[in-house]
Every structure is written in C-alpha cells, then in structure tokens.
Amino acid sequence: MNFSVLQFPASNCDQDAVHAVRLLGHSARLVWHKDASLGDTDAVIVPGGFSYGDYLRCGAIARFSPVMQAVKQFADHGGLVLGICNGFQVLTEAGLLPGALIRNRDLQFHCENIFLKTATPDSPFTSKIPAGKILRVPIAHGEGCYFADEETLAKLKANNQVLWQYCDATGSLTDTANPNGALQNIAGICNEKRNVAGLMPHPERACEPLLGSDDGKWIFESIFATLKNKTVAQAA
Amino acid sequence: MKAKIIITPKKAVLDPQGKTVQSALAQMGYTGITGVHIGKYIEIDLAPGTDKAAAQTALNDAAFKLLSNPVIEDYKLEIE
Numbered sequence: 001m002n003f004s005v006l007q008f009p010a011s012n013c014d015q016d017a018v019h020a021v022r023l024l025g026h027s028a029r030l031v032w033h034k035d036a037s038l039g040d041t042d043a044v045i046v047p048g049g050f051s052y053g054d055y056l057r058c059g060a061i062a063r064f065s066p067v068m069q070a071v072k073q074f075a076d077h078g079g080l081v082l083g084i085c086n087g088f089q090v091l092t093e094a095g096l097l098p099g100a101l102i103r104n105r106d107l108q109f110h111c112e113n114i115f116l117k118t119a120t121p122d123s124p125f126t127s128k129i130p131a132g133k134i135l136r137v138p139i140a141h142g143e144g145c146y147f148a149d150e151e152t153l154a155k156l157k158a159n160n161q162v163l164w165q166y167c168d169a170t171g172s173l174t175d176t177a178n179p180n181g182a183l184q185n186i187a188g189i190c191n192e193k194r195n196v197a198g199l200m201p202h203p204e205r206a207c208e209p210l211l212g213s214d215d216g217k218w219i220f221e222s223i224f225a226t227l228k229n230k231t232v233a234q235a236a
Numbered sequence: 237m238k239a240k241i242i243i244t245p246k247k248a249v250l251d252p253q254g255k256t257v258q259s260a261l262a263q264m265g266y267t268g269i270t271g272v273h274i275g276k277y278i279e280i281d282l283a284p285g286t287d288k289a290a291a292q293t294a295l296n297d298a299a300f301k302l303l304s305n306p307v308i309e310d311y312k313l314e315i316e
Contacts, residue, residue, distance in 0.1 A: 057305055064302070093305065100307040102245075105252050147249055147308055181250060 001227045003028035004041040006071070006087075008062045013048035013084065013204060020204040021045075024220050033065040042227050043080040044071055046087030048140070048202060058101065058143050059089035068094055080124050080223055081196045085141055088188070088198030096196050097189060098156065099148030101141075105181025109142040113213070114179055116187055116201060117167040120160050123190050124226035125197045125219055134171050135164075135215040137206040139179060144200040146182035146189075156189060164188040164199055237282035239295050242312045243304045244275035278303055288315055 003021045007014045007030045014030055021028035028045075031038055038044065051062035062068070068090070075081050075096055083091040091097045104110060116135040118126050129135070148156065156162055165185040168177040173185045180200070188199025203216030245251045251273055258272040282291055295313055304311040 056303070060302060060305065092307075100305055102249060102308055103252055105250060107252050107256060145250065149248060149307075181252075 001026045001042040001224060002040055003043050003045055004031045004038045005029070005045045005047055006031050006033060006067055007047075008033045008049065008051035008065060008090075010051055010053055011047050011049035011086070013086075013202065016202070017045045017047045017084065017204045020207040020216070020220060023207055024217060024224070026224060031067055033062070033067045036066045036070060038067070038070045038074055041074065041079070043082070043223055044074060045204075046071070046081065046083040046090050046198075047204075048085030048087060051086055051090060054086075054143075057089075057093065058086060059091075059093040062086075062090045063094035072096065075191075075196050078193070078195050080226065082125060082219075082223065083196075083198035084202055084204060085139075085144075085200055088200055089143065091196060091198045097191055097198050098152045098161075099146055099189070101143050101200070102145045102147050103143050104141070104145050104179070109140075110144070110179045111138070111140045112179070113138050114187075114201060115167050115169055115171075115177065116164045117171050117173065119162045119165055122160060123163055123194050123197065123222075125188075125190065125222050126163050128222040128225050129218040132171075133215070133218065134167065134169065135203075135206075135218065136213045137201045137203055137216050139201045141180070141200055144182065145180040146186040146200075148183065153183060156186075159192055161189050161192065161194075162186055163190055163197055164201070237284060237286050237288075237291075238316055239280040239282060239291060240314045240316070241278040241280070241295070241299055241303055242275060242314075243278070243299075243309050244273050244311075246308055246310055249308045275309070282315070291315055
C-alpha cells in the first residue's frame with residue numbers, strides 16, 4: 001500500500017509517520033504542501049508538528065495549502081485520511097472533521113504516555129484493534145482539548161463517530177486520565193462517512209518495542225486491512 | 237484606513253486563560269470581577285480610499301474563513 005504523508009513548514013512527525021508505515025511493511029512518501037496532487041495514493045496521513053508555526057490557530061493556515069484541496073478531493077472519493085495531533089487540528093480547521101481542538105485546560109504542554117480505549121471497532125482505523133485492548137501511546141500537545149457544541153456531540157454519539165477516548169490503565173474513562181480536558185475524554189473521532197479520522201495521540205511513535213510500546217501499530221494494521229479488503233473487492 | 241477585528245472565545249467554550257487571569261486578579265485584591273475572557277485583536281491596514289462597504293464584506297468573509305474559527309470563536313469587525 002502507498003501512503004502519502006503531508007509535509008507542511010514545521011511538520012515534525014512526518015518522518016516518524018513514514019518510518020512507522022515502512023516498518024510495518026508498506027510504502028510511504030512525503031508530499032510537499034505546495035503540491036496540488038497526491039499522486040498514486042492509497043491513504044493519506046496528515047502528520048503532527050506545528051504547521052506554519054501554529055500561527056493564528058493550530059492548523060488554520062495549513063488548511064489553505066494547495067495539497068489540502070487534493071486531500072479534500074481524495075476524502076470526497078472515499079479515500080482514507082488519518083490526521084495525527086497537528087494533523088487532527090488541520091482536519092478540523094479544514095472542515096473534514098467536526099469540532100475543534102483548544103488549549104489544554106491546565107494550559108500546559110503535555111508530553112507523556114497515556115492510555116486509550118477504542119470506542120468502536122466499526123471503522124477503517126479501529127477494526128483490527130484487539131477487543132478490549134487498552135492502547136498505551138504518547139501524546140505531545142498544548143492544544144488538544146476536543147470541543148464541539150452539544151448538537152455536534154450528540155451527532156458524534158448517535159453515529160458512533162468517537163473512535164478513541166482517554167482512559168486509565170484499567171480502561172475507565174476517568175477525569176484524571178483525561179490529559180487536556182477534552183469533552184467526554186475524546187481523543188479521536190471520524191467523519192460521518194468513516195473514511196477520515198483524527199486523533200491527538202501519536203500511534204506512529206508507538207509501533208516498535210524499542211520505543212516503549214507497539215500498541216500504535218494496531219491503528220495502522222486496521223488501515224492496511226481495510227485497504228486490502230478494498231483492493232480485493234475492486235478486483236472481484 | 238484600518239480594520240479592527242476582535243476575536244473572543246464563544247461562551248460555551250472552556251477558556252482556561254481567562255479563568256487563570258480571573259483568579260490571579262482576585263488574588264491581587266481586585267474585587268467585583270465576574271469573568272475574564274481572553275481573545276485576539278487583529279489590526280488590518282487598508283489602502284487609502286478603500287470602499288468601506290466592500291471592505292466590510294470582504295473582511296467578514298476573511299474573518300469567517302480564516303481569522304476566526306466559528307466553531308469556537310465569535311468576532312467583531314470595525315472599519316475606521
């Protein structure tokens with residue numbers, strides 16, 4: 001499978017994402033933000049970092065990059081798009097995902113390992129995560145507090161669009177396990193069509209035991225499996 | 237000519253900066269403060285002779301698309 005990893009000025013997890021995809025046996029390449037097309041792509045990763053210095057608002061300027069038009073088209077045609085950290089912020093600013101990410105409630109930048117509960121296996125990003133598995137993955141953000149108005153939250157819930165929530169080691173969704181004050185402990189969501197997802201934690205930094213956890217690989221394995229099924233379906 | 241845009245967090249949105257400043261003010265002894273909301277102020281220079289109504293329309297569009305995020309922020313635009 002071919003992954004396109006976007007590269008904005010001040011993206012800094014782009015190489016990590018490429019590394020993770022290659023480590024897991026697939027191909028990945030960087031796509032510069034000024035490119036107007038993605039080329040041969042099976043899935044897009046919008047990586048973490050501080051695109052455009054986080055000026056104005058995180059992700060606010062990146063969404064107007066030429067490459068984002070191509071990502072929008074790719075998503076409109078059902079292509080899989082995963083936004084990680086700053087990538088999640090870019091996707092909400094671009095209107096590809098509902099809600100917004102605001103300053104952490106304690107105003108601190110959090111760089112630590114957290115636990116994630118998968119809210120539903122029913123998505124291209126969660127289908128291969130073993131049932132009941134609590135994922136241990138790092139976060140590194142100052143503006144990761146998920147916010148959406150009540151109507152949007154109700155819609156997310158009704159459509160099963162919340163994919164991951166912050167929890168403690170036993171899987172309980174407690175307030176102390178919530179690192180940033182996100183509403184309902186929300187760490188990641190998908191769109192209504194379920195082909196675009198975003199999350200604040202960094203699965204790409206947790207794909208090999210050397211880094212302390214390989215739990216993040218399950219998110220990538222879910223994407224690989226979805227793409228494989230798609231290819232088989234197309235061939236049939 | 238100048239356009240002034242004041243951006244504030246929406247009422248329902250958590251404003252930890254505002255809350256922190258409010259409690260600092262209370263600790264310093266300033267009384268009677270019931271809320272602090274921290275936003276942004278953007279000043280835009282316009283070419284002399286710019287049509288005010290046209291600028292108003294264009295900047296409202298810009299404020300909605302880029303300068304503010306309508307999911308979490310309100311804005312007020314003034315041209316003078």
